[in-house]
Amino acid sequence: MEGIVSALNSVIWSPALIYLCLGAGLFYSIMTRFVQIRLFKEMLRLLFKGKPDNDGISSFQALAVALAGRVGMGNIAGVAAAIGFGGPGAVFWMWIVAFLGASTAYVESTLGQIYKERDVITGEYRGGPAYYFERALGQKWYGILFAISSIIACGIFLPGVQANGVVNAVAQVTGEGTMMNFMGMDVGSSRLIALAIILLVLGFIIFGGIKRIANFAEYAVPFMAVGYIVLAILIMFTNFSKVPEVFGMIIGDAFTAQAGFGAAIGWGVKRGIYSNEAGQGTGPHAAAAAAVDHPSQQGLVQAFSVYVDTLLVCSATAFMILSTGMYNIQGTLPDGQFIVQNVAADIEINSPSFTQMAMESVYGTFGDSFIAIAVFFFAFTTILAYYYIAEVNISYLTRSMGKGASKTGTFLVKVVIMIMVAYGALNSSGYIWGLGDVGVGLMAWLNIVGIIVIFFVAKPTLTMLKDYEAQLKAGGGTSEKRFVFDPKKFGIKNATYWEERYKQTVESNRKNDLK
Secondary structure (H helix, E strand, C coil): CHHHHHHHHHHHCCHHHHHHHHHHHHHHHHHCCCHHHHCHHHHHHHHCCCCCCCCCECHHHHHHHHHHHHCCHHHHHHHHHHHHHHCCHHHHHHHHHHHHHHHHHHHHHHHHHHCCEECCCCCCEECCHHHHHHHHHCCHHHHHHHHHHHHHHHHHHCHHHHHHHHHHHHHHHHCCCCEEEECCEEEEHHHHHHHHHHHHHHHHHHCCHHHHHHHHHHHHHHHHHHHHHHHHHHHHHHCHHHHHHHHHHHHHHHHCCCCCHHHHHHHHHHHHHHHHCCCCCCHHHHHHCECCCCHHHHHHHHHHHHHHHHHHHHHHHHHHHHHHCCCEEECCCCCCCEEEECCCCCCCCCCCHHHHHHHHHHHCHHHHHHHHHHHHHHHHHHHHHHHHHHHHHHHHHHCCCCHHHHHHHHHHHHHHHHHHHHHHHCCCHHHHHHHHHHHHHHHHHHHHHHHHHHHHHCCHHHHHHHHHHHHHHCCCCCCCCCCCCCHHHHCCCCCHHHHHHHHHHHHHHHHHHHC
16 A cells, blocks of 8 residues: 555656646746735735624634644644755745745635635535636536545545644653554554544534634634744744854755755655645635635735745744754665764654654753644644535535535544544554645645636636725725625626625615615
């Protein structure tokens, strides 16, 4: 099985996908005139604007749910793997894919808002790539293909990566504990206890729906992210004299990489996409659930979430690891040698170990334990986000089959995701990361190709951006003048939610005028 997964990865994550991700980000940055820079101030303003309604969540909650998906093992173990396999220069390419990917995130999340709909059973807002491929392109088969791929990726392949990181982090702190035979595997009691806690809390939250997920993520994600970044900054101050050296390593190694130019780009982009998910098609699901006045608002908020994920959290991890020297760089040299070896050769690269060792070198056992706690919250909230994405796509596939089919499909996803959490937690991390990469790659291929085709067919996101900027210039966003969006005015078809909303707005204004 491990050989099959490795072979699939070599095909899916060929240089073609690496350069497609970078190329799409550059293309949309140019087309939007670098919206990720021009409207940065507006991104910050929107974070705390808007309130949830009966069927949707607030902009900040949508950001938190999206960050729950983005901020996870990719930020702690993923950065370590990028450095361990691609050298310090891989961090530079993570930055590049984040900067360019912010424009891709704007595009896909705006599309998610434009073509969202109300769930016929729950009444909640639903949207994502499957919906906009069907409605914008008129290609339902492509929407079904993406929905199936995302259910496989987010329901089967990806949850195990997060759970694996949690149990590895716990074992790093507590030791393996008493070895036990569990379902034919020799597993330490510490890992089993960590797994049991994950499953209990996960079951409680996912059976509560998007509102419960959003409420949990709204508090857990910012709290842990801020705490993590603060400790990382303190490490930077402790090793302040090494900061210029670390920058020099990252920039210099990006082009003359001791790990190889191709390795730096490949691992930087792969782990960058895994971490910030820009272009992967996961962000639009949370974006579509938000109650906003204009589709571009969630596009901008989700673009900002890419910055938070990579430029803040991932950078914090990279500086901790590189400034403390707690890393190895795996090469192709014989006899298991490393290009750079600063720590023991048996330290797992695809794990939080480098990060934990960096924290421990400064904060002692507290640092080690803090990373284990951070990994738990980051990974746990990511599993919640994966569940929500799988649920949305189950709803998409069963929306015309009746309430029974939808409930059955959703229940099965809950069961499967809990099984895969257990499976991933107790298996080899290298194999589990390989499965995760297959899932990310499948979704990225389908989503990026699809949104590029949509651009050449209709250009709805550029139209939305121009309309939003025009309303912003005219004073939109104040209590006296709210943003409005009429899809028919711009020739956008099948945006049924927004068509109905605009009719209601017009009718409400007419009644107010009569009064």
